[in-house]
Amino acid sequence: MGKKKKKTSSNTIAQNKRARHDYSLEGDFEAGLVLEGWEVKSIRAGKAQISEAYIQLINGEAFLYGAVITPLIQASSHVSPEQQRSRKLLLHAAELSRLVGAVERKGYTVVPLSLYWKGSRVKLKIALAKGKHQYDKRAAEKEKDWNRDKARIAKMK
Incomplete structure (x- = not known):
């Protein structure tokens, strides 16, 4: 019998690469987003960016600020799209209390x-x-360079 091949295309829409450089990360969570219809269409078209985004916890709820979802040109005339509006994050109560x-x-x-x-x-x-200090960032860069050099030397042998 033939096996089904899984799709190899990435499900990732946008990444915040700067976060791993500026912060030491502890635990991660998966949150849903409250979006409008035009936002989903724009995200499908690849017009989302979270590099300048941040999250605030207000009254026991989490909100995403600074994420840019550029509206499509074909957006309906009766919708007034706002690129950088705040978007509510959907998390379980236990996860929210842990974050708070x-x-x-x-x-x-x-x-x-x-x-x-x-x-x-x-x-x-x-x-x-937690935010990294400048010397932490330098140490991480040195370690990354050393690992790259180590891999290169091992590959030559």
Whole structure:
């Protein structure tokens, strides 16, 4: 019998590569997004960006700010699209309470990592993070360079 081949195309829509550089990440969560119809169409067209996005916890709810979803030119005339509106994140109550506790008591921040498709739904991967100092960033760069050199030397042998 023939096996079905899985799609190899990536489900990732947008990534925040800067987050891994600027923060040391602790735990990650998967959150749903409350979106409007035109936003989903724009995301399908690849017009989403989360590099400048951040997350705020207000009254026990999580909101995504600064994410840019550029409206399509064909957007309907009766809709007034707003590129950078705040979008509510959908999380379980236990996850929200854990995030709120870590942010308020332990000084963590919540950062968006990636926006991706899960089935027909758009999900946002978020993480608890602590800011890195400049010397931490330099040490991480040195380690990455050394690992690259190590791999190159091993490949030559």
